[in-house]
Amino acid sequence: MSFSKIKRRDFLKIMGWGGVGATLVGCDLPTTVTLEEGKEKVVSYLMPEEYVIPGVGVWYASTCQQCPSGCGIHGRVREGRVLKLEGNPASSVNKGRLCQMGQASLQAHYNPDRIAKPKIRRGSSLVDATWEEAYGLIAEKTANISGSKFAWMTGSVSGHQSVLLQAYLESIGSGNHFVHETINNAVWAKVCQDMLGDSNPRIRLDKAQSMLSFGADFLGTWGSPLHFSTEYAKFRTSPRGTLIQVEPNMTLTGANADLWVASRPGSEGALALGIANQLVSKQGLSMSGLPNSVQSLIRSYTLDETVTATGVDADRIADIAATLKRRSPSVVLAGASAQGHEHGYQCVAAAMVLNVILGNIGKTIESNGEFAYASMAPVSGNTHSLVSFSQAAADKRFDVVFFSGVNPVYTAPKSLGLKESLANIPFKVVFSHFNDETTAMADVVLPLASTEEDWGTHVAPYQAGVGEISIQQPLMEPLSTETRGFGDIVLTLLKKRKETAYEGFADYYAYLRNAFSTIPAEHKNGASDEQFWTDVLAAGLIDVGVKKTSLKVKGVEFDMPKEMGNSSAMILAPSARLGFWDGRHANLPWLQEAPDQISKVVWDSWAELHPSTAKKIGVKEGDMVKIASASGEINVKVYIYKGVHPDVIAVPLGQGHDAGFSRYAKDRGVNSLSILDPKVDKMTGELALYSTNVKVTKAAKTDDVLVRFGGSETQVGRKLVSTIPADVYERTEGGDHVA
Amino acid sequence: MSVLQHLPLGRFIEAASRGSRQTKQTVQVSFIVMLLMAAMALFSAKVNAEVPNAVPPEGSYSGIHVEQPIEFPHDTHADINEINCMYCHTYARRSKVAGIPPTSKCMGCHSVIATDKPRIQKLTEYWENKQPPLWNKVHDVPDFVHFTHEKHIKRFVIDNEDLEVENVSEVCAFCHGEVKKMTVADKVKPLTMGFCQRCHQANDGPSDCWHCHK
Numbered sequence: 001m002s003f004s005k006i007k008r009r010d011f012l013k014i015m016g017w018g019g020v021g022a023t024l025v026g027c028d029l030p031t032t033v034t035l036e037e038g039k040e041k042v043v044s045y046l047m048p049e050e051y052v053i054p055g056v057g058v059w060y061a062s063t064c065q066q067c068p069s070g071c072g073i074h075g076r077v078r079e080g081r082v083l084k085l086e087g088n089p090a091s092s093v094n095k096g097r098l099c100q101m102g103q104a105s106l107q108a109h110y111n112p113d114r115i116a117k118p119k120i121r122r123g124s125s126l127v128d129a130t131w132e133e134a135y136g137l138i139a140e141k142t143a144n145i146s147g148s149k150f151a152w153m154t155g156s157v158s159g160h161q162s163v164l165l166q167a168y169l170e171s172i173g174s175g176n177h178f179v180h181e182t183i184n185n186a187v188w189a190k191v192c193q194d195m196l197g198d199s200n201p202r203i204r205l206d207k208a209q210s211m212l213s214f215g216a217d218f219l220g221t222w223g224s225p226l227h228f229s230t231e232y233a234k235f236r237t238s239p240r241g242t243l244i245q246v247e248p249n250m251t252l253t254g255a256n257a258d259l260w261v262a263s264r265p266g267s268e269g270a271l272a273l274g275i276a277n278q279l280v281s282k283q284g285l286s287m288s289g290l291p292n293s294v295q296s297l298i299r300s301y302t303l304d305e306t307v308t309a310t311g312v313d314a315d316r317i318a319d320i321a322a323t324l325k326r327r328s329p330s331v332v333l334a335g336a337s338a339q340g341h342e343h344g345y346q347c348v349a350a351a352m353v354l355n356v357i358l359g360n361i362g363k364t365i366e367s368n369g370e371f372a373y374a375s376m377a378p379v380s381g382n383t384h385s386l387v388s389f390s391q392a393a394a395d396k397r398f399d400v401v402f403f404s405g406v407n408p409v410y411t412a413p414k415s416l417g418l419k420e421s422l423a424n425i426p427f428k429v430v431f432s433h434f435n436d437e438t439t440a441m442a443d444v445v446l447p448l449a450s451t452e453e454d455w456g457t458h459v460a461p462y463q464a465g466v467g468e469i470s471i472q473q474p475l476m477e478p479l480s481t482e483t484r485g486f487g488d489i490v491l492t493l494l495k496k497r498k499e500t501a502y503e504g505f506a507d508y509y510a511y512l513r514n515a516f517s518t519i520p521a522e523h524k525n526g527a528s529d530e531q532f533w534t535d536v537l538a539a540g541l542i543d544v545g546v547k548k549t550s551l552k553v554k555g556v557e558f559d560m561p562k563e564m565g566n567s568s569a570m571i572l573a574p575s576a577r578l579g580f581w582d583g584r585h586a587n588l589p590w591l592q593e594a595p596d597q598i599s600k601v602v603w604d605s606w607a608e609l610h611p612s613t614a615k616k617i618g619v620k621e622g623d624m625v626k627i628a629s630a631s632g633e634i635n636v637k638v639y640i641y642k643g644v645h646p647d648v649i650a651v652p653l654g655q656g657h658d659a660g661f662s663r664y665a666k667d668r669g670v671n672s673l674s675i676l677d678p679k680v681d682k683m684t685g686e687l688a689l690y691s692t693n694v695k696v697t698k699a700a701k702t703d704d705v706l707v708r709f710g711g712s713e714t715q716v717g718r719k720l721v722s723t724i725p726a727d728v729y730e731r732t733e734g735g736d737h738v739a
Numbered sequence: 740m741s742v743l744q745h746l747p748l749g750r751f752i753e754a755a756s757r758g759s760r761q762t763k764q765t766v767q768v769s770f771i772v773m774l775l776m777a778a779m780a781l782f783s784a785k786v787n788a789e790v791p792n793a794v795p796p797e798g799s800y801s802g803i804h805v806e807q808p809i810e811f812p813h814d815t816h817a818d819i820n821e822i823n824c825m826y827c828h829t830y831a832r833r834s835k836v837a838g839i840p841p842t843s844k845c846m847g848c849h850s851v852i853a854t855d856k857p858r859i860q861k862l863t864e865y866w867e868n869k870q871p872p873l874w875n876k877v878h879d880v881p882d883f884v885h886f887t888h889e890k891h892i893k894r895f896v897i898d899n900e901d902l903e904v905e906n907v908s909e910v911c912a913f914c915h916g917e918v919k920k921m922t923v924a925d926k927v928k929p930l931t932m933g934f935c936q937r938c939h940q941a942n943d944g945p946s947d948c949w950h951c952h953k
């Protein structure tokens with residue numbers, strides 16, 4: 001019975017009841033939302049497991065795949081559906097925490113825009129096909145291909161997926177594996193490799209008393225965000241560590257700092273050298289371990305010189321040096337905004353020099369050991385691969401290319417010309433969950449099972465002294481019968497290439513199961529094979545240990561271009577957020593809806609501008625600006641904010657997708673990567689993300705408003721946080737306690 | 740933080756209705772029949788007793804008759820053969836949902852009992868095809884109502900010392916009517932908020948909004 005069917009007479013009767021129980025009258029109306037009898041199905045179990053009770057969740061361990069950090073998760077499963085994810089407390093990576101991207105993984109799984117069927121290009125459009133057709137076409141195109149003509153571009157990859165992927169490349173005789181991640185620590189890794197002999201040293205935030213971070217957003221996007229959040233909590237407790245953050249625009253980490261210093265992008269290296277100079281000349285530390293050329297470089301960065309090169313106050317520079325010395329041991333880190341320059345390597349190297357002078361190596365920067373099984377070890381992505389792939393595609397070097405876990409057509413700046421050069425590749429196969437900018441260019445699209453439906457093993461790229469293999473297991477049956485797990489697809493492709501070694505495995509599960517049977521007995525704790533497997537699945541991981549290594553400080557020579565700090569052009573900062581990440585999560589409504597950590601903007605892009613710059617340009621919050629580089633232009637609404645260097649306009653990554661990428665991301669904001677100049681760090685070849693000069697002008701206003709959650713930057717007199725000037729405090733109440 | 744309600748066994752989730760990688764042990768028919776006998780002995784029913792320490796909710800409703808894939812006779816089971824409601828709806832005291840009994844439970848008896856009846860043959864066919872019947876839901880509350888059987892059974896049955904457990908059907912009847920006189924169940928109680936509220940008032944149930952609307 002629905003509301004509309006209540007007759008007038010009934011209605012009057014109901015009204016007539018009046019007085020008695022009047023408050024409950026409404027509650028007796030059959031509600032319009034009550035489901036009618038017989039409209040839904042109830043399905044019983046055929047034969048339930050003894051531990052399954054309908055209505056009561058069972059938790060299974062698996063691994064998050066929303067970013068390369070590889071956190072362990074627990075998924076709550078009820079009546080065959082996964083309902084909620086949490087962090088796996090046993091995982092050393094995240095210790096039970098789960099970030100918002102991890103939470104939103106469910107929305108990727110249940111997303112209505114997931115690709116449900118393989119697709120094959122017929123003329124200008126992609127049409128549904130069967131797996132046999134897709135496999136057949138791939139087999140045909142790769143039948144006689146020479147190894148050098150084949151390439152595979154992936155995101156960061158590890159575990160048995162990496163083993164199978166390498167096996168496939170070998171079966172074709174190709175060494176062309178391009179591993180691409182826009183958000184990476186590639187320059188840091190190279191500097192660590194060169195100066196410490198270990199590309200992935202262990203950072204002991206818990207042991208440090210102070211921290212100087214050049215744009216390392218370790219609470220957001222640097223390294224392993226959840227791991228470092230926990231370590232940071234230790235750093236902040238008894239005694240409370242001091243965090244100094246230097247960056248062009250404030251990140252989540254910067255917002256937590258005791259001292260936040262705005263840097264003009266590219267001047268980070270000069271600032272580091274200036275601080276080094278102070279440590280040596282004023283704080284009595286020695287730089288004797290460094291090469292002579294670096295010593296004289298440090299000597300040249302006198303206080304005056306550093307002020308000129310960086311625009312940072314002399315007092316502040318001296319103060320930072322004094323704090324680092326006083327609050328020892330310290331640790332100095334460098335991240336995206338420090339490495340994103342043509343001299344990015346030097347900037348990061350200068351930061352690492354500070355660690356050497358401060359004596360942090362061996363104290364707060366330790367060796368992390370090496371993962372014991374090389375073939376499963378994590379291969380971390382970079383942007384160098386994107387640049388070289390774009391070049392290779394332009395040079396028509398490939399006939400067949402596979403793409404998985406990447407969306408290079410979105411992440412590549414237009415100036416690399418990747419989209420155009422893809423036309424030179426006759427056959428492109430894209431493994432994907434969703435239609436996106438890259439699947440649009442594909443000849444074959446292979447729909448992947450979601451994280452919650454697939455098997456896998458993962459080795460987190462950053463682990464604190466342990467060698468855990470984290471298990472990914474299905475939390476429920478696939479939603480579509482026509483999607484396939486990544487491992488299953490590669491295994492089938494290997495079989496189609498008549499690789500006999502794989503013929504015995506019915507599916508990827510069988511392959512993994514066998515792999516775990518062959519793990520050396522020392523890891524099995526005396527358990528039977530079956531028990532061991534069950535234990536590993538229940539725990540979600542197994543620690544197979546690491547080979548001990550040690551750090552060896554090596555003198556690395558580098559120079560520092562002088563004029564970097566003081567050019568007056570504006571610079572575009574395509575800053576990254578734990579949210580959309582490199583844009584891959586813009587299709588998840590929870591993340592669109594979650595206000596940005598800094599600007600509180602929802603469902604949109606924005607450009608952060610310093611109030612003084614905004615005044616110069618003549619814009620106020622919500623106005624449109626045109627940001628033009630040599631490589632293109634974008635129009636975006638302005639958010640005025642003091643946490644950005646006056647020479648910088650910051651447009652966070654993630655939006656500006658083509659219409660194909662889901663109903664939630666379409667027609668929303670801009671992609672700041674698209675207008676970057678094709679500059680690279682000269683030492684590593686990494687894209688110089690923070691070095692594109694732009695011209696910012698006021699653009700015609702649109703009706704669109706900038707939608708922000710919350711609103712004001714002031715306390716509007718509400719005394720949420722009471723403050724008192726230091727001299728008044730000293731005079732009136734706390735004089736005795738001030739040092 | 741998650742509270743692990745169950746230690747994850749870690750295996751591939753093996754709910755048989757979703758297919759399984761594991762081989763199923765065969766149902767130990769004789770064992771289950773024995774269990775059933777024991778259960779029947781334990782739960783031999785007394786008819787038409789009042790529920791002590793409780794005021795039954797008032798109100799009635801005349802729902803449409805919902806056809807089911809198998810016309811399951813509640814009367815044969817609960818009335819004539821005096822099987823306790825909680826024998827089949829075993830989840831009611833453990834979970835928010837009472838649960839339709841798993842097909843394996845039906846087959847526990849009906850591999851040997853009444854195998855010549857057409858309804859049982861239909862059931863056997865479902866069982867052999869490894870497909871549970873798709874029952875049509877009769878009693879439903881809106882998604883924003885958090886109703887839990889477990890709490891109600893605890894209040895009226897488990898914590899109700901004066902109630903003989905044989906008479907649990909009288910408690911079920913509060914919201915489901917005299918199901919043991921029906922074949923397939925019909926909705927005969929309104930299950931509206933007013934219906935719930937009056938019962939909560941009469942029986943000192945909680946009246947905070949969030950108890951039901953979480």
Ligand code: SF4
Nearest residue numbers: 064066067071099102
């Ligand atoms: S940090 Fe990465 S791996 Fe960890 S929970 Fe977040 S998205 Fe998942």
